[in-house]
Amino acid sequence: xxxxxxxxxxxxxxxxxxxxxxPHFADTSELRRHLERTYPSLTFMKYSIAVDRKxxxxxxxxxxxxxxxxxxxxxGG
Amino acid sequence: xxxxxxxxRQIILPGFGSDCQQLLRSSKVLVIGAGGLGCPALLYLAAAxxxxxxxxxxxxxxxxNLHRQILYNENDVGKSKAITASEKIQxxxxxxxxxxxxxxxxxxxxxxxxxxxDVIVDGTDNLSTRYLINDACSLRSxxxxxxxxxxYQGQVAVFNHSSTSYRDVFPEASSSHIPNCSETGVxxxxxxxxxxxxxxxxxxxxxxxxxxxxxxxxTFDALSASFYEVAITPNPDTVQRTPKTDTEFLSGRSKASQxxxxxxxxxxxGAEAQRLxxxxxxxxxxxxxxxxEPEIENHHFLKIPLDELADQHTLLSRFEHMIIVCSAxxxxxxxxxxxxxxYPQNHIVSxxxxxxxxxxxxxxxxxxxx
Numbered sequence: 189x190x191x192x193x194x195x196x197x198x199x200x201x202x203x204x205x206x207x208x209x210x211p212h213f214a215d216t217s218e219l220r221r222h223l224e225r226t227y228p229s230l231t232f233m234k235y236s237i238a239v240d241r242k243x244x245x246x247x248x249x250x251x252x253x254x255x256x257x258x259x260x261x262x263x264g265g
Numbered sequence: 266x267x268x269x270x271x272x273x274r275q276i277i278l279p280g281f282g283s284d285c286q287q288l289l290r291s292s293k294v295l296v297i298g299a300g301g302l303g304c305p306a307l308l309y310l311a312a313a314x315x316x317x318x319x320x321x322x323x324x325x326x327x328x329x330n331l332h333r334q335i336l337y338n339e340n341d342v343g344k345s346k347a348i349t350a351s352e353k354i355q356x357x358x359x360x361x362x363x364x365x366x367x368x369x370x371x372x373x374x375x376x377x378x379x380x381x382x383d384v385i386v387d388g389t390d391n392l393s394t395r396y397l398i399n400d401a402c403s404l405r406s407x408x409x410x411x412x413x414x415x416x417y418q419g420q421v422a423v424f425n426h427s428s429t430s431y432r433d434v435f436p437e438a439s440s441s442h443i444p445n446c447s448e449t450g451v452x453x454x455x456x457x458x459x460x461x462x463x464x465x466x467x468x469x470x471x472x473x474x475x476x477x478x479x480x481x482x483x484t485f486d487a488l489s490a491s492f493y494e495v496a497i498t499p500n501p502d503t504v505q506r507t508p509k510t511d512t513e514f515l516s517g518r519s520k521a522s523q524x525x526x527x528x529x530x531x532x533x534x535g536a537e538a539q540r541l542x543x544x545x546x547x548x549x550x551x552x553x554x555x556x557x558e559p560e561i562e563n564h565h566f567l568k569i570p571l572d573e574l575a576d577q578h579t580l581l582s583r584f585e586h587m588i589i590v591c592s593a594x595x596x597x598x599x600x601x602x603x604x605x606x607x608y609p610q611n612h613i614v615s616x617x618x619x620x621x622x623x624x625x626x627x628x629x630x631x632x633x634x635x
Contacts, residue, residue, distance in 0.1 A: 194493065196484055197415040232602065236434055238495040243434055245500040257495060259482065261435045262413035262420050264451050265302045265390040
């Protein structure tokens with residue numbers, strides 16, 4: 189089953205879309221590696237990954253069909 | 266409480282009443298940054314009847330600010346934002362006591378300033394001040410209302426109200442450059458929406474009304490008119506990255522500045538840096554923030570904080586060799602990568618291990634010479 193990814197802020201600049209799908213990955217570390225291979229400029233960004241609308245830290249398990257969000261800090265004010 | 270009936274329409278709200286109005290009247294709120302977020306937040310907080318407002322900003326009004334920084338007009342261009350905002354708020358809301366801080370909020374002054382206020386509003390336009398606010402508020406157990414914008418999107422959250430902190434979402438400052446509004450553009454009305462969401466949270470915190478936006482991060486997208494909400498839980502890394510004592514805070518030496526960096530760039534060690542500098546072949550560029558110590562001694566250098574690099578890199582265009590430095594060598598790597606993209610022909614390197622290692626190296630050298 190694929191993963192639905194939402195990209196916010198600068199991460200959407202890297203992926204050039206706000207929403208896309210990837211194959212399933214078992215955890216957030218594997219997903220991060222895949223995303224950074226596919227969109228190299230993500231490598232230079234700090235962003236948190238939310239799984240099913242919960243911010244994760246470190247390596248977190250991703251279940252089938254999870255909703256993923258890439259959330260970078262915003263800087264402007 | 267409200268002899269003129271000015272606050273009548275909010276006093277009659279169910280669950281509000283004159284008790285809540287009195288709480289607003291007795292409260293003290295500090296707004297750091299009188300820009301796109303600060304202007305609407307200040308206007309609505311003063312209009313709601315907040316008794317004391319602190320306004321901190323060291324910037325001046327620019328013509329390009331006016332589409333979103335609605336306290337100012339064309340006659341204000343070139344004037345201090347803190348002073349101008351204070352004058353306008355005071356003129357429109359004479360019952361509000363306004364305190365002006367026409368200074369840069371930094372590590373040395375933030376603790377004493379926030380100590381005088383109940384709630385802090387983040388209207389800053391850079392990440393280093395935001396981490397400073399977070400760490401200072403954590404140290405003083407002070408709630409703060411976070412807001413920031415990027416193009417068509419904005420984030421809002423209430424941190425440190427017996428709740429999670431900014432570092433639970435973003436444990437450490439990014440070593441790469443995060444552009445601000447002057448580089449990416451921003452929809453004026455978006456800043457107004459986010460600034461008003463912040464004002465709304467402040468009013469709720471002070472009056473204990475409703476449910477504050479704690480333990481969650483709200484992202485508003487102006488293009489789709491939608492909110493995306495994610496839950497925040499305590500991050501195990503946060504404790505060790507947040508300064509626990511005033512001494513630790515003032516020295517700026519928490520683990521916050523340390524972290525892995527995946528950026529590939531050329532780095533040099535202290536010996537090579539010494540060789541380049543001795544031959545006057547290179548310029549030293551210090552990308553640490555202005556409050557960070559120690560100062561570099563015995564070498565000529567340019568100080569351009571990482572957040573300002575995008576605006577000021579043209580200063581560097583005439584130098585063929587650049588050695589970029591910071592405290593631990595992470596931000597300098599990001600800066601070197603950034604500059605290399607702009608000046609691909611120049612020799613741009615980052616000092617491995619940063620000034621922490623450099624000072625060790627210079628001490629060794631001096632020792633050998635004696």
